[in-house]
Amino acid sequence: AATTTAEVTVTAKAAPPETTKSAADLRFLVVEDNPLAAKVVVMMVEGLGYAIDHVTCGEDALVKVTQHDYDFIFMDIGLPGIDGVETTRRLRESYSMPIVALTGHADIDIKGTGLTDLLTKPLSFDKAEIMFAKYLNAGPAYDEPIDDNVIHLTQAAEQFNGDKHMAAGVLKEFVNDIPKHIATLTALAEQGNKGHLLNELNSLKGTASYCGLIRFQEAIVVAYDKVMGADSSSETNVILGKLFKELQRVVDAYVERYGPTGR
Template identity: 35%
Template sequence: MSERRTPPPTTRILVVDDDPTVAEVVTGYLDRAGFAVEHAADGPDALLRAGERRPDLVVLDLMLPGLDGLEVCRRLRETGPVPVIMLTARGDEEDRITGLEVGADDYVTKPFSPRELVLRVESVLRRSQRAAGPSPVRTVLANAGLALDQATRRATRQGRELALTLREFDLLAHFLEHPGTAHTREALMRSVWGWDFGDLSTVTVHVRRLRAKIEQDPARPRLIQTVWGVGYRFDPGQCATQEAEA
């Protein structure tokens, strides 16, 4: 992880969990880390509070009364971008993957270390704030029919706009910046997510989602190729062959 920084006092975290013990521990650790923390005990209350005053990040339990965490995440995403870290007590990988697929930026499996959760919150906030901050010097990346405008956070393929999440955009930008380079999932997690630890399936899921949006045939990817025993490589040289076969 990068060096920890004290967050501005206006950084608001909404913790959504119906377990009072978990909620008390999580809100206590986040409060001591310098965040302004609010708690909701169910899905409808979470949406009401988020609608009244949009939080900077939501820590969201998967299993909630009223509306489950997946539906809450979907509805939050419909109203605009907000970083979401999902909590799940389930050991089933499919539940974690589903959370990422509906737009969660990260997930933490119960039981978890509250200190690790604080680090995850800080990491996700850094990425989202960087995306919303001043435009980088290099604002446009283009290759293989793909174009990313980093100033506006817009991406296109053959002139058609792509609906990318924050992480998908950053992942594609990283691939475009390093064409032909093989990346391990650990290296992608460090470079794109800013994490030195975490579940590597997070990278796998985002690569799969990105392929579904940029590949002609996601089942037979040409642009983002799997390098067996290593990880992934963006290969723009395959684009001409891919287009010729279309």
């Protein structure tokens, strides 16, 4: 990508504290203009239990680092505007965190660029964990919890060839979308549109099947059958109210195990 002469001022970063952060407190940034590639990185890093932010260009990255204390940056090379190499050069004027290039070209020479290391796309959990162990002395940010019928990650991982990190990322996406699902179901019930409401319940059941939510899957089957036979909107609202309590149970279990949700 062509570089521009636009300048973004980066305020000098204070020296890092002597105390070492715990793994759960580490924060990551991915600078990537391809939405799908960025989503893969975000899901993988979140699946390992870390917080991560995403920006699509070098200019935004230079601003973002002044707002948060990042411990690790994934840097795409072919960015619009100032490219990844120039963005890294400017960051190195004030920052020393690991900056690892993400590129489709393994033959790029990063010597003298300020980049810490290079990974070829697509990113995998193995590649990410090697980088984190190498430069941050960090593994997954949470201990694996005991499975139960609210969240059974082992069952969910069976959908992803046993990959619990990927399953955890999909689970987080589901939990983050729960308010949207509740709003949609509530609106359809208020409209009295039973057909669309049943379709939405069926779709939600299918999505939950990838997340190991055994108790919720059982509850939504019951709710579906009861909504189908409901004779009034008030009866439907009671049924949905019970289902929403099960969704809240999922949220509570998730927060207890992995910490607060949020993108």
